[in-house]
Amino acid sequence: MSAGLLYLLLLKATLTSFSGLSSMPIVRDELVMQYGVLTDSQLNAAVALARAAPGPFGGYVISVGYFVGGVAGGIAGWLALITPALLAIPLVHYVARSTAHPRARSLVNAVIVASAALILAATVPIAMQALGGAALIVIAAGSAVVLAVTGVDTVWVIAASGVAGLLAASLGAPL
Amino acid sequence: MNQKLSARALARVFLRNGAFTFGGGDATTASLQRELVTHHNWLSKHQFGVCYAVSRLTPGTNLLAFCTAVGWTLLGLRGALWALLLASIPGAAVLMLMTGFYGAATGNPWLMSAIHAALAAAVGIMLAAVWALLRGPLRRSPARTVLVALPALLLSLHGVLSPLQVLALAAGFGLVAPERGAA
Numbered sequence: 001m002s003a004g005l006l007y008l009l010l011l012k013a014t015l016t017s018f019s020g021l022s023s024m025p026i027v028r029d030e031l032v033m034q035y036g037v038l039t040d041s042q043l044n045a046a047v048a049l050a051r052a053a054p055g056p057f058g059g060y061v062i063s064v065g066y067f068v069g070g071v072a073g074g075i076a077g078w079l080a081l082i083t084p085a086l087l088a089i090p091l092v093h094y095v096a097r098s099t100a101h102p103r104a105r106s107l108v109n110a111v112i113v114a115s116a117a118l119i120l121a122a123t124v125p126i127a128m129q130a131l132g133g134a135a136l137i138v139i140a141a142g143s144a145v146v147l148a149v150t151g152v153d154t155v156w157v158i159a160a161s162g163v164a165g166l167l168a169a170s171l172g173a174p175l
Numbered sequence: 176m177n178q179k180l181s182a183r184a185l186a187r188v189f190l191r192n193g194a195f196t197f198g199g200g201d202a203t204t205a206s207l208q209r210e211l212v213t214h215h216n217w218l219s220k221h222q223f224g225v226c227y228a229v230s231r232l233t234p235g236t237n238l239l240a241f242c243t244a245v246g247w248t249l250l251g252l253r254g255a256l257w258a259l260l261l262a263s264i265p266g267a268a269v270l271m272l273m274t275g276f277y278g279a280a281t282g283n284p285w286l287m288s289a290i291h292a293a294l295a296a297a298v299g300i301m302l303a304a305v306w307a308l309l310r311g312p313l314r315r316s317p318a319r320t321v322l323v324a325l326p327a328l329l330l331s332l333h334g335v336l337s338p339l340q341v342l343a344l345a346a347g348f349g350l351v352a353p354e355r356g357a358a
Contacts, residue, residue, distance in 0.1 A: 014234070049274055051199070052287075052290050053269045054203075055263065059263075063270055063273075086259070092247050095229055102353060105221065110323050111346050111349065114344075114346075116308035118327065119301055121327075121332045122199075122201040123301040123302060130297070136292065140295040145299075147209065147303035154206040159195070161295060165292030168288055169285040
């Protein structure tokens, strides 16, 4: 399969979804069922790899692209991932110009509160999957407290956690 | 720290978060909220709310739409393109490498231990971001904040409504019941 066709098929999936993995049914239908260029186990591996890598879970389409077409396929997957985001430009341009009115500001304030609740709701399943032991719970709680009470960069918190994970592995008790 | 906004400084923020934040789009959004709103004061909470809502309305990956919206808000088209590229390229490169070395990556206990610890830290980052977003509204009008946040949390947590529907409901509430002195 050419990288161009792969890009268009993956773009069809990303353009018709509104969150990371919701594009998967279309990806499976096109690449596994119709074209037969991807296996179900490769699709599962792509999802697992995206969860273990930095960035959005929707990045699994990059792994899918790589499995199908090597580096060129991976680049096609990356392009299919980023293309829909360009639609945010006209949207934010329009919405930002319409929020000067007090009622519109009240609307945005309510959206901010709801967005905090949505982030909290998204944290629950991630926490249930990620915090499989006392040491990991301590790392999560410690990170939250450090970030809430200090001005330290999140990158340092993640780096320190990664070092803790390496130390634990070196002591024969990987996290 | 309140570093002056420049294309280079903004690029550093997106590059760093794109390369090092594990836990998916919500964790990275939380991390960016901390850097852009709390840490650098480049983005107001109001602008954050607009960008967040727009990112949910945009097809595709919410995080990348959020980064594009933030880049556009702060530095126009140049900012949007930089944000989109720098937020996505590091993770894409890591993911392609991991896919290329699939067996070795998932079979290495040292690497997986470090990734598990980083994922735990991402949970902490998300909780801290929630606190940063709610602290002000809770102080300003606690009852109203709970009235919006609690149903939003429960409806989303139980899968009754999609995030987009939850945001639409909150927006509707903000519109028909305007907050006194909304600023």
